[in-house]
Amino acid sequence: MDGQLVQETWWQRHTRMPWRGFRLGLLGIPAIFVGLWFGTALALVGLVAGVLLLPSAALLMRNTANVYRDLIGRWTGIAIERPYLPAPASGPGFKGLLRRFTATISDPATWRDYLFLSADPVVSLFTAALPGYCILYAAWGYFLAAYGGKMLGHYGGSDWYAYIHVTAGYERNTGRIVSTIVVATLFLAFGFLTGPKFMAVYGRWGRLLLGPTEKSRLALRVQHLTETRSDAVDASAAELRRIERDLHDGAQARLVAMGMSLGAIEHLLDKDPEKARALLAQTRASSAKALHELRDLVRGIHPPVLADRGIGDAVKALALDHPLDVEVTADLPARLEPPVESAAYFAVSEILTNAAKHSGASRVWIDMGHEQGMLRITVTDDGHGGATVGGGSGLRGIERRIGTFDGVLALNSPVGGPTIVTLELPCALSSPKTSPS
Template identity: 80%
Template sequence: MNERPGSETPWQRWIRAPWRGLGLWLLGIPATFVGLWFITVVSLISGFVGILLFPSATMALRKQLDVYRDRIERCTGHRIERPYLPEPAPEPGLKGSVRRFVTLARDPATWRDYLWVAADPFVALFTAALPGLLILYGLWGYAVATFAGGMIGHYGGSDWYAYIHVTEGYGRDTGRVVSTAVVATLCIAAGYLLGPTMMRVYGRWGEAVLGPTEKSRLALRVRHLTETRSDAVDASAAELRRIERDLHDGAQARLVAMGMSLGAIEHLLDKDPEKARILLAQTRESSAKALHELRDLVRGIHPPVLADRGIGDAVKALALDHPLHVEVAADLPARPEPPVESAAYFAVSEILTNAAKHSGASRVWVDMRHERGMLRITVTDDGRGGASLDGGTGLRGIERRIGTFDGVLALNSPVGGPTIVTLELPCALSSPKTSPS
């Protein structure tokens, strides 16, 4: 029942939608109690106690509605972002409490949350929950037609099922029994047929009230850009330090040594030609090593195969040198933009390195494709699983790196495997694939 609507068949949606709607309606019960506590605190705002309690009541309401947002997405397929404006940095003392109260009270999402808990029980009753209630009413109709109607009449009771009067003698009145069964069948059929439509209506209601306003969306966007800019600056600084360190410890040291060797050779040419020849051979070896290190450094900055042939062939070249057996499938009709291509390449490279170091896998599968304006890359290994974004595997760093391009990383790694890492980066395919002539 946790399968998302987008991956279900129409038959599964018809069967499951009414019961999901009932579940969403029942989920409103705890939200209603939290909403009652919130409005009680609001009524105390004229006093200092209300100001102190308001942030905790607001956070409790937001926590409850975060559960609602997640559940609505799972049940209806409508993704609802958190709409709350960024809070200021916490400050101690009375001034900090008052400032937080003012910030939360001025956030439109705070009052939209309360609108939700006040109105949703009634909205859900006539949208999400209606199909399920129709089905339950139909099942009750079958019970009335088979045994409950006769029992009501036998004990002198009086009841109505739709327009059918259930009284004494009901069980012997074939017309009324058949009418009850027909109405019950229609209610059940209507419940199942209306289920997906009502869930879509309810999902739009959730987006309209629980989703962000344009103001909060802009503020959240500014915060996201601020964070990703900081990550990009940190990543660039770290990359520059790495390049400087590699040059200083590698090629630069070899070039300095070569200069000293050439100076010694200059003095030895007339005095000891044999020793000069030995030094020349050593200098030639040093120059080859320096050239190799410089090429490795260039590949670490931007591999030539990536620049020449694109990410598909670059990852295939990466797979050839990998210690594990890596299979690459690339379905890219053209090339992504160079910055996105580079970020995706190094993300895949780091994921493959992590797989070799930590997963215990023997095979890795890489799938790359462009769908709905997104570069989607899935890396799957047959290792032991149990990977985590907080487990020191470097995945959090990859997430921050692709976050600069509004990319997202999803990890599915149950204990026992397999581990599936999915990257999605929004991008356009800017130029056709090229290959050297």
């Protein structure tokens, strides 16, 4: 259910839905012209002009259909995915144009959009827009009952309101006025009471034609898996390069230096024992530093607290070492699958790092929970906002990391703050939560 709908009261829902449906009905007017333009381009396919015009006409039609999808999702809570098959790589010249043309006409979503835009003006009239028209008709009835009927009759007009001849003789007829008010009130009540139901029917109609078919859903799924597989390979390669770099610059260099120091100590044992003893002390200190660096490296690969205690306690431990004031709330009845825990942990770690470096925040709140097979993590800071996902930001890397698990990242960061980052990862609970004795 859409978040806006969840927050609405019964009264708000029943007073707003008729006008939302009425606006959807009005949207059918430009939709008619968009459908006519696509039909015209389609009729010219036998000529070169049709091949040139059809891709742009289809794009305009898709943009119009996307407006419907967004409005239906926001106003009815029925989310409609984009159903379009992946576009082929465009090339120069007529060959590239022909490839785009072929992809457009071979996509079932193109024809479903065309059918929707062609039929929607009539369908919306009897579904989403009907309550709004009933309310307007009720307002017309009140106008006729007040003085409109007498005015029309005075100037020689004749008008009926439902079954009532409101201008007959145009003299004030109490029975006729009361009947008009009663019928208008019935139309008014019908419009407000049935608005949400008719909008729900319209939402199902929109999902029927504007939603993806099984073919397009499968194609989109294959595309998503291809992209996430590529992201996973890139992330693994980057992680290996980081480990190799850390080993080469840290522990490996210290171990090489220790080997050279031990060789020098071996030659100095008989000649200069005091100097050999000093080198042994330095070697001992180097070994301690190398061990510390190796432990840090292991924690960067998979922190022991994450393996032992799970994502909740691991993030709490992460918060204790963070320079900002971080408050963690975790409601996880059991352990999650280890790969998901690892991805979620490093995602939260990256978000906290970004908050410390760029947000100007003083406090951070982390909420974690698992419901209906979904791990949901919300990280909120009181910084200056303005964060974006694109442009090579760390959030883009997080999105790619959790994308390998079909996870999604949502960002809300208006200028002036606060910044809210929400992560959702589908996962199952793998084992009961345990605590140390």
